[in-house]
Amino acid sequence: MTHAAPASADPKPTASGPPGAVPDRLTSLTLLLLAALTIMSGATIAPALPAMQAHFADQPNANLLVKLALTIVGLVIAVSAPIGGVLADKFGRRPVLLWSLVLYAVGGASGLVVQSLGEVLAGRVLLGFAVAGTMTAGGALVNDLFSGPARGKFLSQQAAFTSFGGAVLLPLGGVLAGVGWRAPFALYLISLLLIPLVLRLPRGVPGGISVAEAAEKPRWWPVILVYFLALAYMIAFYLMPAQGPFLLQALGAKPAATGLLLGAFTLIAALTSLGYSRFAGRFDPRRVAALGMGLLAGGWGLVAVAQSIPAVLVGLVVAGLGGGLVFPNLYAWLADLTPPAWRGRITAGMSSAVFLGQFLSPLVLAAPAAQPAQGFVWGALGIAVIGAALFALSLVRPKVA
Numbered sequence: 001m002t003h004a005a006p007a008s009a010d011p012k013p014t015a016s017g018p019p020g021a022v023p024d025r026l027t028s029l030t031l032l033l034l035a036a037l038t039i040m041s042g043a044t045i046a047p048a049l050p051a052m053q054a055h056f057a058d059q060p061n062a063n064l065l066v067k068l069a070l071t072i073v074g075l076v077i078a079v080s081a082p083i084g085g086v087l088a089d090k091f092g093r094r095p096v097l098l099w100s101l102v103l104y105a106v107g108g109a110s111g112l113v114v115q116s117l118g119e120v121l122a123g124r125v126l127l128g129f130a131v132a133g134t135m136t137a138g139g140a141l142v143n144d145l146f147s148g149p150a151r152g153k154f155l156s157q158q159a160a161f162t163s164f165g166g167a168v169l170l171p172l173g174g175v176l177a178g179v180g181w182r183a184p185f186a187l188y189l190i191s192l193l194l195i196p197l198v199l200r201l202p203r204g205v206p207g208g209i210s211v212a213e214a215a216e217k218p219r220w221w222p223v224i225l226v227y228f229l230a231l232a233y234m235i236a237f238y239l240m241p242a243q244g245p246f247l248l249q250a251l252g253a254k255p256a257a258t259g260l261l262l263g264a265f266t267l268i269a270a271l272t273s274l275g276y277s278r279f280a281g282r283f284d285p286r287r288v289a290a291l292g293m294g295l296l297a298g299g300w301g302l303v304a305v306a307q308s309i310p311a312v313l314v315g316l317v318v319a320g321l322g323g324g325l326v327f328p329n330l331y332a333w334l335a336d337l338t339p340p341a342w343r344g345r346i347t348a349g350m351s352s353a354v355f356l357g358q359f360l361s362p363l364v365l366a367a368p369a370a371q372p373a374q375g376f377v378w379g380a381l382g383i384a385v386i387g388a389a390l391f392a393l394s395l396v397r398p399k400v401a
Helices: 025-043 046-055 060-090 094-112 118-145 149-177 184-198 210-217 220-237 239-250 253-277 286-303 309-337 340-364 375-395
Strands: none
Touching: 025 094, 025 118, 025 149, 025 184, 046 060, 046 149, 046 184, 046 253, 060 094, 060 118, 060 239, 060 340, 094 118, 118 149, 118 184, 118 253, 118 309, 118 340, 118 375, 149 184, 149 253, 149 309, 220 286, 220 309, 220 340, 220 375, 239 253, 239 286, 239 309, 239 340, 239 375, 253 309, 286 309, 286 375, 309 340
16 A cells, blocks of 8 residues: 655656656556555455355364464564565565565465365465565565655555455455355466566666665654554454454355455545545645544444444445555655665565554454454444544644654
8 A cells, every 4th residue: 555646756866767767657557566466465365254164164263263364464474574675675676576476376376276274374374475575575666766745646546556456356356255265366376467567677776875875774763653553553454354254244245245345445445545645745644644543443333333234335435435544644654754775674564564463453353253243343442542642642743754
């Protein structure tokens, strides 16, 4: 998730090209497609979770383990992203991306052939390593190629593109889940189609950095604040793909309908990100994040009390508005805080925070099987408190740039 605008608006030299150089359209499209792989990594199989649970019902703790098949990807990314960041800073962005795309296809599509729940989880672990590589190296390359307002605008466009991808792929995952729980895993083979595009990207080893830039250190307290906000927000945000399918099933939704609702959620986030791209960088990022958190809290409150699928859709629309604001805002805020020599590692820390939140979501906000809405209640309360505290901070302390 990131911010939007043509790189041509930014004449500042980048780490990957001479003064005045800007990414061409194919390079920008490649970066957008790489970002779309992130949302695919977990939520694509979300509509298949109830069927997967029924298939493995005879295995101990199948209820929890099937949910972990969705979120264990986040734990692996949280652990391995720092390694990906170091590799991207040392060897370049492109080599890390190429190996990650291959691993993405192998680990992601393994669900087509595995025979046990343990093997499903092993494939998801491989997928986590792959996403860590694509997210950190791709994010660092965006920061190499864009700066200033152009970076903020591109990040918003990237967030919108990612959400639009989810709006297509999640319903498709729902349709495939109606065929069988294995079918959605075939979507992960899409990563192989990106290899020819990645081969033409800049290698991305940070170059052209002055001695002063190389010696610059991050301001860790603002960076840590952004990491914490990303972690907390993702714990609440990921309630829908992790626990929403079970709530919707209790309300009578079929897998295809679940996919469509998840797709509507991401579509609203995409439209919000596109709208926000026009104003990127004009507002205090703390207040934008606080507004997004308030919208998510309101959306999850509506979902928690919904007694019908149309009522859930209303809550998803409100929550999607929040997601479209928070993610591009946080990524642009973090990029402004990141010295050139630290791009891979700082981006890796953000990846760890985001995906650790994904993993923790069904654990921190666990709901009993008989009360699937309970997690949304706690999620709404928790993120509302954090959003309110962040807004209060913006009133009493100077803007954190």
